[in-house]
Amino acid sequence: MPKTISYLFLLVSICLISSCKSTPDKISSSEESSTDKMYLPKAGGEANAILVVMDTTDWNGALGQSIRDALSAYVPGLPQNEPYFKVRNINPLKFNSIIQRGTNIIMVHTLDGRGRQSQQMEKYYSEESLEKIRKDSSLYMLPQKDVYAKGQDIVHLFGQTKMQLAAHIKTNEKLLRNYFLKVENDRIAGRLFKVREKQIEKRLAEEYDFTMNIPYGYEVAKALPDFVWIRLLDPAFERDIFVYFQPYTGNAPFDDVLGKREEISSMFMRDIEKPDLYMTLQDTLSQVKEVNFKGKYAKEARGLWKFSDFSAGGPFVSYMFVDEGQKRLYYLEGYVYNPGDDKRVPMQEMEMILQTFTSGLSL
Template sequence: MKLSHVNHLLLLALVLFTASCGSDNKPSDKLSSKSHLPVARGESNAILAVMDTSQWNGPLGDALRDIFSDYVPGLPQDEPYFKLRNINPLKMNNILKTGKSMIFVSTLDNQNAQSRAMQNYFTSSSLEKILKDTAIYRLPQKDQFARGQEILHLFGQNEAQLIAHLKRDKDLLRNYFSNIENQRISKPLFKIREKQIEKTIRDTHDFEIQVPYGYDLAKNQRDFVWVRLLDPEFEKNIFVYYRPFTSHDPFDDVLAFREEISSSYMRDIQRPDIYMTLQNENNNIREVNFHGKYAKEVRGLWKLSDISGGGPFLSYTFVDESQKRLYYLEGYVYAPSKDKRVFMQEIEVILNTFRSSQDLKK
């Protein structure tokens, strides 16, 4: 991001803050007032979209739904990234203002009562800046009406302009709230950890991964470690495989690489003829940056070879050049008759705590 663009955002943030809070407050008053704000409320993966209802029911609303209500890949049932709910700006009240995640959407070309109410969140200076600079269309704010709240302002001179920005930055906007949700999950998930299991993994395998309370060490071999949480209604699993890096071949077909690992290590102890394999459908593969390392991410579906169980999985294949190791990390869930979205978010959060010994020294 260019420095001038950052300065514009900072200036716009200042004028927006002034518009929302009133210009008579002293800086110390603003800071102290945060502690008296109510705690943000709302369910996980839910966003309130405060905007003109006519725009919500038109192309602008469609663009937002395409970003936030799209289905998460690699799940057995259709589950959206976020539950998106429209709020009429004329019906905003103190309860609705405490939503955990909110989007305030407005364009200056619409002048009906609801749109004018949206423009009241801006000062005349910020409106003038929006009219002059078409590159600026979004602004995040924290704890505006409640503690623990995340608000994203999306704005433009007209609908067509804002829709173009939304379509161009679809992944960026979705990831903004996905990262927020992962941070919210992380705090209670790691409040208590299995420190002894973490130490065993670190001492044995020369890497670190955070293990939440309740997980057991299911398997610990020279080049493979598996931890799992067993519950009467579901189970969550994390395993890590590694070997010396000698070839890029596994990156050419990461699904075949997974089959090689699961058929060798993920077999039923009492019935070794049963092993974990792929369902060969709904597998989403993409290139990602995994803590500064090139990686192949897979979100897909697994099953047991006798079809007695199955569910979603998430994996990362990458090379740690400092260790000269090829790593395969996977987390998977077995939760029949339950939604899998939040379970898989927990899996993602755990996998992303992985650090090699060299990473920890940086």
């Protein structure tokens, strides 16, 4: 978790939890008995879905819009508009034991709320907690885990007024989005790497002096001295990873990452039976930005690929960086072919695999 998120959550927890009642119906501390949690049901729900428990009138107003703006923005680099999260409002009066098992939940309350739904939301706070909110307008956010179900993440958003809380959310929307991105990515990684292709990982380490976590079912499609392609083939889809590297001479082509990508794909990603058929870029939606990749300066690219005959295409994500210890320039890419279905989760899987990359002395 980024330090800024950890610090904020620690600050709020110290200020708020210290006076909260430790019951399932109140904001409670993480010191709840592990024995009690043993009997909780397992959380469930669609990937990247968040239930937002709040007054439906507020949901349809500026406060609800601030939450939608933070969480329902479209993911860059996908062929169709797909949001980071699918958010759904839950009437607090209908927040029953079945809905409480949701994987991701946001609970929203402000002190200026009126009506039965707002009164219901107030029941989740002790009087001591409400008093702290009244006195300190900087408090607005608190995470909890495994409150109603195992494997559950809940974030409480609260404030003195709707306008005040909406302003907090707008100012810190990346923090809120990144919190749920992390917990969803962690869930995906836990499932994805439950069983791994250890022999492929060993081969990568021995032959190439780098490795990645390779999920079960993936196979090596091509292995050359400076290029390796690993993929998961299914009659309905593909998941593909490839890694290219070359000696680093001090002239890294960071100014033209997409041009380097075209050079690599035209050289290595050609059909054996039809050499004129190769992978290339679509002209739209490509985005390149500077990022920190495993502690190294890198360029991240997102966009769309296609075959030169337009017979297939889809999204990709890539990272280009220099490993100075190995004196290598690396280009890593994950791409998917998933016709007719959403690309959001498959692309998260690609990112999770690429993020496990380890090279040289770090092996």
